[in-house]
Each structure stands twice: as C-alpha cells, then as structure tokens.
Amino acid sequence: MKCETVKKKIDQLIFEESSTLIEEVRKHLEICEQCEAYHQRCNEMRKVTSMLQKSPILADPEKLTEDILLAIENADQNPAINQLYSSEKVIRLITKALAAASVILVIVFGIEQYQVVNSVSKLETYSSAVSTENPYVSLKKLVIYNAGTNISGETKIDEITFLNQKKISTQIMQARISSIITDRENDENINRLLAATGSFYRINMKNSH
Amino acid sequence: MRFDDEKIIEKAQSGDKKSFGILVKKYQQLAFNLAFRILCNEDDARDVVQESFVKIWKNIKNYNPGIKFTTWMYKIVTNTSIDHQRAESKKKAVCIDNIDLTNHLESDNPEFIFDNRETGQLIKQVTETLSDKQRLVFVLRDLQGKSPDEVCEILNLSLTTIKSNLYHARKSVKEKLQMIFSYERRNV
Numbered sequence: 001m002k003c004e005t006v007k008k009k010i011d012q013l014i015f016e017e018s019s020t021l022i023e024e025v026r027k028h029l030e031i032c033e034q035c036e037a038y039h040q041r042c043n044e045m046r047k048v049t050s051m052l053q054k055s056p057i058l059a060d061p062e063k064l065t066e067d068i069l070l071a072i073e074n075a076d077q078n079p080a081i082n083q084l085y086s087s088e089k090v091i092r093l094i095t096k097a098l099a100a101a102s103v104i105l106v107i108v109f110g111i112e113q114y115q116v117v118n119s120v121s122k123l124e125t126y127s128s129a130v131s132t133e134n135p136y137v138s139l140k141k142l143v144i145y146n147a148g149t150n151i152s153g154e155t156k157i158d159e160i161t162f163l164n165q166k167k168i169s170t171q172i173m174q175a176r177i178s179s180i181i182t183d184r185e186n187d188e189n190i191n192r193l194l195a196a197t198g199s200f201y202r203i204n205m206k207n208s209h
Numbered sequence: 210m211r212f213d214d215e216k217i218i219e220k221a222q223s224g225d226k227k228s229f230g231i232l233v234k235k236y237q238q239l240a241f242n243l244a245f246r247i248l249c250n251e252d253d254a255r256d257v258v259q260e261s262f263v264k265i266w267k268n269i270k271n272y273n274p275g276i277k278f279t280t281w282m283y284k285i286v287t288n289t290s291i292d293h294q295r296a297e298s299k300k301k302a303v304c305i306d307n308i309d310l311t312n313h314l315e316s317d318n319p320e321f322i323f324d325n326r327e328t329g330q331l332i333k334q335v336t337e338t339l340s341d342k343q344r345l346v347f348v349l350r351d352l353q354g355k356s357p358d359e360v361c362e363i364l365n366l367s368l369t370t371i372k373s374n375l376y377h378a379r380k381s382v383k384e385k386l387q388m389i390f391s392y393e394r395r396n397v
Contacts, residue, residue, distance in 0.1 A: 052331060
C-alpha cells in the first residue's frame with residue numbers, strides 16, 4: 001500500500017469515531033516510520049475532535065424547559081404581537097423593500113438632476129455668450145445665480161418641459177431653474193433662449209403675486 | 210420514530226401542551242448540542258433552543274410524520290441559529306481567543322476535558338476559516354454525527370454538495386488542528 005493511500009485512511013480517524021485501521025494499513029505502519037509518525041500526530045488530533053464530539057453540558061435543563069413552556073404560553077396569548085413584531089422574515093422583507101426603493105429613488109432623482117444640471121449649464125453658457133445690447137433679449141438679466149435676490153413680482157415656474165417633452169416633476173429642480181430665471185418681463189425671450197440652447201422646450205410661468 | 214413519540218406528537222398537534230412539554234424535555238439537549246456547536250456560546254444556544262421550540266410549537270400541525278422528528282427539529286434549530294448568528298454579528302464583533310492546549314498535551318490523561326467555554330472557543334477556532342455551508346456540514350456530520358442523508362435533508366442540499374463541502378471542511382479543520390498542535394509543542 002502506498003504512503004499516500006495510508007495517510008488518507010489515517011485522516012478518516014481524525015473525524016470518524018467508528019473508523020478503524022484495516023490490517024493492511026497496520027502492517028504498513030509497522031514498516032514505515034514516516035507514516036507511523038503521521039499516525040501519531042493524527043491520533044493527537046483525534047483526541048481533540050472526539051472531545052468536541054461530546055455533548056456540551058446543558059446547565060439546569062429544568063429551567064430551560066420551564067422557559068420554553070413559558071415562552072409558548074406568551075406566544076399563544078399574544079399571537080398578533082408575535083406575528084407583527086417577532087416575525088423576522090417580515091422585518092427583513094420590509095428592510096429589503098425599503099433599500100430597493102431608496103436605490104430606485106436615487107437613480108430616478110439622479111437622472112433628472114443630471115438632465116437639469118446639464119441643461120442649465122448650457123443655458124448659462126449660451127446666455128453669457130449672447131450680446132446684452134439687444135433690449136428684447138437682455139439675456140444676462142435672465143440669469144441670476146442667487147435665488148435669494150429680492151425681485152418684485154417674483155417669478156414662479158409652473159412647469160418645465162425638456163425637448164423630449166419630458167416634464168420636470170420635482171419641486172427642487174424647478175427651484176433650481178427659478179434661481180436662474182427671475183425676470184417676469186422676459187417670458188417670451190426665455191422660451192426663445194431655451195429653444196436656442198437645445199435643452200429645454202418650454203417654461204410656463206405664473207406670477208406668484 | 211418510536212411509537213410513543215408518534216402518540217406524543219399527535220397529542221401536541223391537537224394542542225396538548227403537556228405532551229409538547231414531554232417532547233421539549235426529551236429533545237432539548239439534542240437541540241442545545243446543535244445550537245451550541247453552531248454558535249459556540251452557551252447563552253446564545255439556550256436562547257436559540259427556546260426560540261426554536263416556540264417555532265416548533267407554532268408549526269407542529271405542519272409536521273410531516275414521514276420524516277424523523279429530530280430531522281425536522283434540527284432543520285428549525287439550524288435556521289434559527291443562522292438567523293441568530295447574523296443578528297448577533299451585526300451587534301458585536303466576534304473575538305476568538307485561542308484555546309490553550311498546553312496542559313492537555315502535558316497531561317497523561319488519555320482524554321482531554323474541556324468545559325463549555327473551551328469547547329466553544331475551540332470549535333470557533335478550528336472552523337473560523339470555513340464558509341457557512343462548510344461549517345454547517347462539518348458540525349452536523351462530524352460533531353453531531355448525522356448521516357450524510359440526514360445532513361442533506363436538514364440543509365436542503367444534494368449529497369454531492371454535502372460531500373464536497375465536507376471534504377474541504379475536514380481539510381481546513383485538519384490544517385487548523387496541525388497549526389494548533391505545532392504552536393502548542395513550541396510552548397510546551
């Protein structure tokens with residue numbers, strides 16, 4: 001018998017209580033020092049695994065039985081509470097659903113944020129490039145970065161539509177556009193400007209006062 | 210399953226708590242052994258045994274007498290232990306203290322004697338590098354002494370998966386034991 005085969009047989013001894021060495025292995029061990037040394041080492045390990053295979057001590061088993069029966073009694077008395085609060089599966093399911101909803105919200109909100117930021121940047125670039133001499137356009141006046149600027153007849157945006165006809169739905173996005181466009185007098189010009197930037201289609205505004 | 214067990218379970222299924230109490234008394238040690246070997250902690254194991262028996266009571270009507278009661282119980286204890294372990298690992302970082310085998314190696318006593326704390330630490334130490342699946346297979350097969358078929362039933366895994374996981378688990382545990390022994394020898 002080869003040493004490798006003998007060692008595999010010896011390995012079984014470490015974990016299987018019932019396993020014993022067959023005669024052929026025993027004979028090999030008598031003539032092979034290396035395998036015999038391996039056998040001794042495995043025997044030591046066997047002592048440890050056999051100790052781990054012994055039952056752990058259950059202290060005060062009567063108390064455990066009592067606790068279990070009491071817990072059953074409580075569970076029977078409060079089935080609704082148990083169903084609601086101790087159902088870990090439901091809690092886990094809700095947690096997962098909330099996490100998924102958060103991810104979806106971040107993606108949807110992120111896409112819209114990107115579209116608006118991108119379009120607003122184009123709007124800003126375009127407006128700064130256009131001459132201010134044209135009294136009808138007066139584009140630079142349209143772009144005011146500070147939304148807190150006190151302007152009489154404050155402009156409130158009702159609806160913003162992208163070129164692809166998609167409407168900006170979130171108020172926070174509308175507020176960002178509002179921070180740029182604040183001049184009620186230039187309604188028409190704003191929409192001309194928007195079309196020219198190739199980003200927005202239309203902005204409908206109403207005077208909040 | 211023995212005849213008297215069948216009767217007791219039938220009574221428990223009809224809502225007889227006294228009969229269920231007999232089942233608890235009879236099988237709580239087995240449930241504790243498994244929970245302890247998975248969790249490596251006495252208090253956690255007691256909590257899991259309690260929780261498992263509450264689940265068993267709630268679902269006793271769904272118990273299929275076609276499978277052994279202990280197999281069904283082990284399945285519930287295993288799942289409850291895993292859930293408990295996940296919840297606990299979120300709360301606290303697990304610290305593994307290496308067990309000192311020096312005294313045992315020096316002793317002529319043919320059998321090592323460990324208390325629960327030492328046993329728990331040693332199981333944790335030798336199984337720490339195993340995957341969850343490997344650890345469960347190792348605990349059920351080599352520490353609980355369950356047959357491969359029963360391990361398949363408890364873990365809902367195929368025999369091939371069980372054998373493969375057991376092979377890798379044993380290999381890793383053996384390496385760990387070798388490391389422990391070589392370290393202890395240096396210190397003897």
